[in-house]
Amino acid sequence: MNRVIKVARMQLINKWTFLGIPMVILLGSTLLTFAIWAMLPPGAREGTLYSGSGQAVMWYFLALGIQSLTYTFPFSQAMSVSRRTFYLGTLGLFAAIAMAYSILYYLLGLVEKATGGWGFNGQLFALDWIAGNHPVIQVLFYFVAMVLLFMIGFWGATVYLRWKATGLLVAGIGVAALLLGVLAAVGLNDAWPQVGAWFAAMQVLGLSIVLGLVCVALAGGSYLTLRRATT
Secondary structure (H helix, E strand, O other), X not given: OHHHHHHHHHHOOOHHHHHHHHHHHHHHHHHHHHHHHHHOOHHHHOOOEEOOHHHHHHHHHHHHHHHHHHOXXXXXXXXXXXXXXXXXXHHHHHHHHXXXXXXXXXXXXXXXXXXXXXXXXXXXXXXXXXXXXXXXXXXXXXXXXXXXXXXXXXXXXXXXXXXXXXXXXXXXXXXXXXXXXXXXXXXXXXXXXXXXXXXXXXXXXXXXXXXXXXXXXXXXXXXXHHOOOOO
């Protein structure tokens, strides 16, 4: 456990990349949204204003997944850190960061509702589909979404380390072909109404569970690939 914690501390050597930039993205996207709302003519402010910019920091987790491997994995191998320890320390750190931001998102949603949508009747963090659920479910959804994006980036980086650009290209084509096959199967069976009804009926908790299973699959694939990755 002590070595796992040391890996987490090693990742945080570059605190700006892993802690500073996400906060800048969150603050910058929020202020930019406020500025845009403030410049809207009075007629355009009628009703509720919506924005997805508050989730901009989530997409940075995709980049963090890549950087957490490419920046520090070669150094960890030079320090004789096992791949298992590196994997556990890295995922543990970013799970903690994702949980912290998930709680922050929930708290910002409370502030948003208490201030009448930041004074603009806007929805930036407390989106109706999410904010109408129990606090634990809201935090869980944000957490799973952030971890999923991180794992996509981390898995892509492990594929690149193991098989280089060719392997990453083949993996990308394979994923695209799989998605295309699923879409073709749905279309050939005229199942779009059923698929649409399934998505419409899916609640936040159900979606969180589905995305969580994808996270587990990516985590397992990343570890198996990392075991044979070279620097």
